[in-house]
Amino acid sequence: MRNWDILRSKSIVKDRWLTLRADECRKADGTIVAPYYVLEYPDWVNILALTPQKDIVVIRQYRHGIRESILELPGGAVDLCDSGPADAVQRELREETGYVVKELSEIGSISALPHSHTNKIRCFLGRGAVQIAKPQPETTEQIEVSTMPSDKFLQSAYRGEFGHPHHLATIFFALAIPGVFSKGEA
Secondary structure, three states, rough: OOOOOEEEEEEEEEEOOOEEEEEEOOOOOOOOEEEEEEEOOOOOEEEEEEEEOOOOOEEEEOOOOOEEEEEOEEEEOOOOOOOOOHHHHHHHHHHHHHHOOEEEEEEEEEEOOOEEEEEEEEEEEEEEEOOOOOOOOOOOOOEEEEEEEEEHHHHHOOOOEEOHHHHHHHHHHHOOOOOOOOOOOO
């Protein structure tokens, strides 16, 4: 299948968080699609962080778009100051929760909304999570930090208490890793 040709592209909104772009596209059959709106975001990261007791570090965060506080995994955007996704996820974990992990591995990657978003979501598993400091959330963040036993965590996920689909993707990837959701060595 052939990619669409972009005939023109215009930024409607451009700031540090996102760019809204309007493209004029030509499909392979010659049909013109205009405007086709695209949101440009930085890549995002999130982490399923396991304590030595195999509890999972979670946050409850207010999300203004839906005007609710929801359960989440720690994470956020890959910033220009980050050397890459692994650096970003460690920074986000430390800022949002005060935790650090001894062992970190990327367990999957997905597209946020491939029809209209340019960014990727990188999903990480962290082992040996310990809290070394108080959380230092950004001014736009309202966060409560806690840990959950894996059985309660999975029940919460199955009940739909995690509001971000990319956090559910991280849980999905982690389910395939032996020992993540069972007691024992983290």
